[in-house]
Amino acid sequence: MSKEQQKSALSESESKPTSGNVNPESAKKIRNFRKNRSSEQDLLKDLLKGNKTALGRGITLVESNQKSHQKQAEFLIEGALPHAHKSIRIGITGVPGVGKSTFIESFGSYLIDKGKKVAVLAVDPSSSVSHGSILGDKTRMENLVTRQNAFIRPSPSGDSLGGVARKTRESILLCEAAGFDVILIETVGVGQSETTVHSMTDFFLLLKLAGAGDELQGIKRGIVEMADAIVINKADGDNQKPAREAKLEFNRALHLYPPKESEWKPEVKLCSALYNEGVSDIWQMISTFKKKVDENGYFQHNRLEQNKFWMYQTINDYLKSRFYEDPKIKTALNEQLDLIENNKTTAFAAAKHLLSLA
DSSP states (O other): OOHHHHOOHHHHHTTSOOSTTSOHHHHHHHHHHHHHHHHHHHHHHHHHTTOHHHHHHHHHHHHOOOHHHHHHHHHHHHHHGGGOSOSEEEEEEOOTTSOHHHHHHHHHHHHHHTTOOEEEEEEEOBOTTTOSBSSOHHHHOTTGGGOTTEEEEEEEOTTOGGGOOTTHHHHHHHHHHTTOOEEEEEOOOSSSOOHHHHTTOSEEEEEEETTSSGGGGGGSOSHHHHOSEEEEEOOOGGGHHHHHHHHHHHHHHHTTSOOOTTOOOOEEEEOBGGGTBSHHHHHHHHHHHHHHHHHHTHHHHHHHHHHHHHHHHHHHHHHHHHHHHOHHHHHHHHHHHHHHHTTSSOHHHHHHHHHHHO
16 A cells, blocks of 8 residues: 555545645635634633623624624524523613613612622713714723722613613623623613613613603603603702602602502602612612512513514614615616716605515
8 A cells, every 4th residue: 555545544635635626715704713613612611600701792792793703793693592581671761851761770789789790881971973872981980990890881771672782682682691680771761762672671760850851751761651650869968859759750740640550559769879878778679679570470471571572673684784775776876876966756656665575
């Protein structure tokens, strides 16, 4: 047998395809796939151990628009699902200046002192120029960010409804799989619909200010109707009397609303996040709520309804993405935009034409 014939298959290939029929590019893709899958498995293992660096990397993959990252994110989500759904998700909203970040820092620190692991998904307003975050929640929660059992993730809101980042729901699942048992989701709170955050949380907390005209909102439907609790923040110093008056107004207003399906009667609380006053009462209220909805079965029912909502939402996102990525649509879209600029067609006619091509 010649030396050429004695070479083994392994020494011959040296990780390269031996057959001339195997496309080198295909072989490279297979090797990269195996390498990425191994990397994904390691990342998932670290995430399930509660590694915050792995959690941050996982959320980055979830938020990415790159196709390769989206596949990796899907693998992480599937691996995280059996370990998720073991937290209480609290949505926090309110107008800018109401003290959301200060409240979250105070509230989160209190919960950590109680032995909880707290994840904060803070959605910042996006710059219309750079599309990055304008505000820096992580820098404004300077004490909470240093705590071992805290994880803070600021994300730009982009064009998401209600200021909730597009992938916030998937980020919640990853946080739960990493062992965080209280998830706080802060919204932008600039007047957009907050339905999105309401559809992914168990308890919806609305922060209000006394003496800022907010009392009038108590007799309007909308965001107040969705709230499970109203917290009047900055109830300290000279603002204590107006805060107590505002509490009375909101309590009267809440009687105008029909009973909630959860059988929970929304409460109004006073709080001074700056001085850590009233924070323990708020957690006690949320704990009472959780016990009630666990007993009457609403907690699980609400989670199932939310899953159905997000199935429809995912379908809508997928259809929208597929529509705009279609090469035929891209070409026709530019043509219709030129026609609109030259006043040769209307926006409605152009849209109808583009939809007919899909």
